[in-house]
Amino acid sequence: MKKSVNIALGVVVVAGALITAGAWYTGTRLEGVLGDAVQQGNQQIQAAFVGHEGSASVELLSLDRHFFTSTAHYKFTIQNPRLNDGQPVELLFVDNIEHGPFPWSRVKSLNLVPVMAASNMALEKNVFSEKWFAMTHDKAPLTGHFSMGYDRAALGRIEFLPFQFDDQNGSFKFSGFTLNASGSANGEKLEANGVLGSLDVTATSEEGPVSLSLRDLTFNTGGTKGKSGFYLGHSDAKVTSATFQAAGRPPVQFKDFVNTSLLQEVEGNLNAQVTYDIGDITFDGKDVGSSQMVWKFANFDIASTKALLQIYQEKIQPQAQAAAAEGESYTPHLSPADQALVQAEVGKLLSAKPHIELEKLSLKTANGESHFSLSMDLSNPTSLDQPGAALLKQLVTQLDAKLLLSKPMIQDLASLQALSAGQTDHAAIAEQAKGAAESVGGMAIMLQVGKVEGDNITSTLHYANDVVDFNGVKMSAQQFAAAMMGKVVMFNQAQ
Known part of the structure; x- marks a missing residue:
């Protein structure tokens, strides 16, 4: 018996030593890992802002390391001419990080898969977020919980608390939002799903009040980065009901809206399919019917598609946005070099013999259904x-x-x-x-x-x-x- 107890104690001591060594090892690696994550995140943010007004960035302000835990502070900065009078908006986050291989928060939930670290992040109050905190009764309106494996694969959950406000310009009521996401090292594979219970927005205009209401929005998306650099795979979104009412107009409601899409690489080209389904349409409270639209695209040359998309984002989209902001009609202005580049890339795109098809556009009422289709090579x-x-x-x-x-x-x-x-x-x-x-x-x-x-x-x-x-x-x-x-x-x- 004594021998068994000694063996058991020895196992516990060895296990404790291994966990302690693992925690120490995690602490030594953490700063480099966080630095890489911030750098990669800024690259993705920069890519997302191409063609859009403004900019955004993330900065690691500090990292206070301990043996089993660390505390990190981040600053997220966003600047847009239409936000805060064009001045930068800064949001601060605190991240309480538990070192692996067995962070206590995961052990408590009996999740015993070893990880490098478990992150518990929350928005901090400052001059830019204090009104947001007031609407959530001084609770952090945005929190996140993540884990990172030793292979740098990440798994996490982001939550926005419910809040509402009313002022002379309208009202906003938000039920909260939850996003679950996972990704492999370097973002080669991504999965995400989200849930929004309800959203009600009203705004005033010169013609009168305008309102928008959403109920039960869910989405699920996943993909693996292909040779093209595009994420290949599926994406779907569902809304139980969406109601819109313009000033002086009857309300229009869509029920059981479903959007699905699929992107694939086939023999060096991109193929895609996008479907929109509306289970029920009502106008002024009266049933109209249901509708469906299905698009298919095939044989889109990858290199030329990327090049034309880049030209659109960097050259055309900013011009269009600037014209819209001034209330002016938009005419593209491209330099002779850009025009030559567009013509060359369009030629490459057409050489792949792309296929564009509106497979179905339909409207079905109580007594009949009409539909239209169009395809071209x-x-x-x-x-x-x-x-x-x-x-x-x-x-x-x-x-x-x-x-x-x-x-x-x-x-x-x-x-x-x-x-x-x-x-x-x-x-x-x-x-x-x-x-x-x-x-x-x-x-x-x-x-x-x-x-x-x-x-x-x-x-x-x-x-x-x-x-x-x-x-x-x-x-x-x-x-x-x-x-x-x-x-x-x-x-x-x-x-």
């Missing part, structure tokens, strides 16, 4: 400086478009419009709605832009090799353009 023309018909023939190798309008759906929308206008005679409304649907069908036939097939109005277009097939009638692209101009004139005269 592009190629690199011998020159962009050539007549329009010749350029189109070389640039667009194929284009397909299909439109189906449901007459019952048109009737539903016409009835909704009449009800929103205050009409109450349901028989008269039904008769007007039927007339509206028949009028659309008759106009399509008169202008020869569509066919009526039962309860549907259909129109199709196919283009390839300078030949347009419009609802079964073939013509050249120039003839088609002239025909469409004539139909526009006829439509305006009919109105």
Whole structure:
């Protein structure tokens, strides 16, 4: 028995020594690790601000090391012409760091996987954050809990406390937000998910009050950095309901909104798919229906896509933002060298024969569904400086478009419009709605832009090799353009 006790005591002593040695080792490495993390974070912040007004940075102010714990202080600085009269805003954070391999906060929760450190960060009160603290009853409105492994993989959770305020310009009510995130060393792989319970915002305008309300926002995203430098993988976001009301206008509400996206690298090119679903749309409290939009992109050359994106962020986007701030219309201004670069990169992009497709755009009401689709394949023309018909023939190798309008759906929308206008005679409304649907069908036939097939109005277009097939009638692209101009004139005269 005594021998067993001695063995047990020996194990405890050895374990304690190992933990102590690990804590000491962590303490010696911590400053370098934090310095690298701050440097990497600033690089990512700088990349995120490209093309945007202002700047932001993180600074490690101090690190007070002890044997089992350390305390770090950070400063986050953000500067924007529209924030704080253009003067820098500084937020201070304190980070209580527990050394590994077994930080006590993780041991208490029976999480016994060894880590280098566990971080417990909180926003500190200063002149810039004291109003925020007042709205959260003097509790830190922003906290974070993270752990970093010896391989520098990180896992963490950020929480924003609920708060609300009201002033002469409007009100803001926020239920709080939680973000969970993880990443491998050097950010090669990232995962994140977040939850927002509710958000209510009202603001005043010259026309009257404007309001926005969100309920149950969740998102989940994850990706691995590919050879392109883009994060490849999935992303999805869901909102149970979103309500917007402009001044003097009825409220519009979207329910069960879902957005999903996927980005992939395929044979040196980028492929993507983006889907938007709205389960229920209401206008002025009246049901409209549901909607879906699906986009697909394929064969986008990686190098040229990155180059064009960089030009947009560094050259075009700042100009557009400056024009918008002044309330002016925007016209791009690029130097001759930038113009030549754009033309060269566009040529490379088109040489990969990109495919762009609006697979589905639909609106479904109680009695019918309408939908539209469009797809096109592009190629690199011998020159962009050539007549329009010749350029189109070389640039667009194929284009397909299909439109189906449901007459019952048109009737539903016409009835909704009449009800929103205050009409109450349901028989008269039904008769007007039927007339509206028949009028659309008759106009399509008169202008020869569509066919009526039962309860549907259909129109199709196919283009390839300078030949347009419009609802079964073939013509050249120039003839088609002239025909469409004539139909526009006829439509305006009919109105």
